[in-house]
Amino acid sequence: MAAALIPTSPEEAASLFGEGKDVTVFGGGTILLPEIAAGRLHPTRALMLHKSGLDSLDTSGDVVRIGATTTLAALIDGTDDLLTRFAEHVGDGEVRRTATVGGNLCATPGIGAQRGDLGAPLIALGARVRSTGKGGERTEPVEDFLSGDRAGRLVLSIEYDRPNGNTACQMMRRRHAHSYAIVNVAVCETNGELRVGISGVGAMAVRARSVEQSRNPDDVLKDVEPVSDALASADYRRKMLPLLVRRALDQLESA
Amino acid sequence: MNLIVNGREHEITSPPLTPLLHVLREELEITSPKAGCQQGGCGTCTVLVDGEPRRSCLTAIATVDGASITTLEGLGEAESLSPVQAAFHELYAAQCGFCTPGMVVASTALLERVGGPVSREDVLEALGGHYCRCTGYVKIVDAVMAASRGEVGEVRDMPSPEDGEPDVTIKGSPA
Ligand SMILES: Cc1cc2nc3c(=O)[nH]c(=O)nc-3n(C[C@H](O)[C@H](O)[C@H](O)COP(=O)(O)OP(=O)(O)OC[C@H]3O[C@@H](n4cnc5c(N)ncnc54)[C@H](O)[C@@H]3O)c2cc1C
Ligand code: FES
Ligand code: FES
Numbered sequence: 001m002a003a004a005l006i007p008t009s010p011e012e013a014a015s016l017f018g019e020g021k022d023v024t025v026f027g028g029g030t031i032l033l034p035e036i037a038a039g040r041l042h043p044t045r046a047l048m049l050h051k052s053g054l055d056s057l058d059t060s061g062d063v064v065r066i067g068a069t070t071t072l073a074a075l076i077d078g079t080d081d082l083l084t085r086f087a088e089h090v091g092d093g094e095v096r097r098t099a100t101v102g103g104n105l106c107a108t109p110g111i112g113a114q115r116g117d118l119g120a121p122l123i124a125l126g127a128r129v130r131s132t133g134k135g136g137e138r139t140e141p142v143e144d145f146l147s148g149d150r151a152g153r154l155v156l157s158i159e160y161d162r163p164n165g166n167t168a169c170q171m172m173r174r175r176h177a178h179s180y181a182i183v184n185v186a187v188c189e190t191n192g193e194l195r196v197g198i199s200g201v202g203a204m205a206v207r208a209r210s211v212e213q214s215r216n217p218d219d220v221l222k223d224v225e226p227v228s229d230a231l232a233s234a235d236y237r238r239k240m241l242p243l244l245v246r247r248a249l250d251q252l253e254s255a
Numbered sequence: 256m257n258l259i260v261n262g263r264e265h266e267i268t269s270p271p272l273t274p275l276l277h278v279l280r281e282e283l284e285i286t287s288p289k290a291g292c293q294q295g296g297c298g299t300c301t302v303l304v305d306g307e308p309r310r311s312c313l314t315a316i317a318t319v320d321g322a323s324i325t326t327l328e329g330l331g332e333a334e335s336l337s338p339v340q341a342a343f344h345e346l347y348a349a350q351c352g353f354c355t356p357g358m359v360v361a362s363t364a365l366l367e368r369v370g371g372p373v374s375r376e377d378v379l380e381a382l383g384g385h386y387c388r389c390t391g392y393v394k395i396v397d398a399v400m401a402a403s404r405g406e407v408g409e410v411r412d413m414p415s416p417e418d419g420e421p422d423v424t425i426k427g428s429p430a
Contacts, residue, residue, distance in 0.1 A: 001270050001272070002270075002272055004270075004271035004272060004317055006271070006317060026272075026315070028313075029313065029314075029315050029318070030295055030310075030313045033272070033274055033312070033313055033314075033315055034293060034294035034295065034312065034313070036272055037272075037273075037274050037277070037293060037312070038293070038294075046271075046272055048271065048272075048315070048317055048318065050317070050318040091295065091384065092298075092383050092384030093308070093380070093381070093384070094298065094301055094308050094309050094310050094361070094384055095295055095310060095313065095384065097304075097307055097308075097309050098309055098310065098313050098314055098318075176383075177383035177384040178296050178384060
């Protein structure tokens, strides 16, 4: 049975995490707990964050700050922007009362489905991730965090400048509370600068820089390599992805 | 660790990463929350944690230390059903009954939150993550809406069969 470490402050969480060796970060546990209970995952030490004080949500200023253990339910209650639109589609209300934002950002694909839907809107919003681990604390763009050594990091918080431009999104999933994403597209344009985030099509969310430069939806396939899973084939995703990018860009224009 | 379950305090000895579902069923022998999928996908394990519906199979016991839990056992008795239970009974919203504990608990939370008649959309939103493999959902949704309108009291007499009709007729039943 795993040893449970239950820090009561962010500092204690960071020090217990150390360089992340032999420690499994436990956010809400909606992904981890079933794995542990079924005996498929045997953490030696579980860093349980529920008392760590990392659940603050600050939307009062020009920068939106989201603590890593903010639940998706609290996020939906406290925000109303591009990120909210995606959070509303993760599982159902009962799952969202346990699931955290940090866990969503660090989620790896499940059996037959992709996870980590919030990556797309966070990329489009130009979010920055504050994390700790080897080499100490650092803050970096979410796309760098995702493509870097995220398994060895403890996410402390996520922040983004309150969007003052136009945003749009397109989501494709089956009409069911528990159906995972097939394609997620989030776009944000601030002062003529476009940012495009894609999630649900592969192991992690990706920033579609080619589309940002050319504004040609077909270019999305230069940045993203869709996968096949139980919900959709790679081929289907390759056909749908440019279409949904086009719709999102059209939506921006008519906004 | 401690839990207050249906108003009664319990000391918990299961390890911190035990799902609340297993603590309820195995340590406390409170068996209305069913162990269905055990991965968050079916909703039959749903209980109220400090009044809010959550999946007990996704909830590690350490994260709810000290919380107040309500299960189906805390809602009504066989002789005095809660309004949602009475509506499920009267309107035939349960068949095998495996999904029923989660359905009733989540519906009770919805009715508490709204505090008056709920719409079909409200029910679909609240129960959207709950699977039922028997009823086809229509009777469940109708029952929750009826309960929210206060339309269920005593379980009414069953209609007596017409001549030539088999006497298994149950109101609302296809049989
Ligand atoms: C029925 C159901 C439907 C679902 N639908 C969706 C969906 O539509 N879209 C979707 O994206 N997900 C979905 N999920 C998966 C999951 O619930 C969410 O991704 C959730 O946000 C994960 O958060 P968590 O806190 O529960 O993660 P956990 O299980 O706690 O952790 C997940 C991973 O992240 C790591 N982690 C957690 N917190 C941190 C942190 N602060 N720093 C570093 N690493 C951390 C953990 O070590 C683990 O590897 C669904 C789950 C269920 C059960
Ligand atoms: S047993 Fe918990 S959701 Fe299925
Ligand atoms: S009554 Fe059988 S699963 Fe719902």
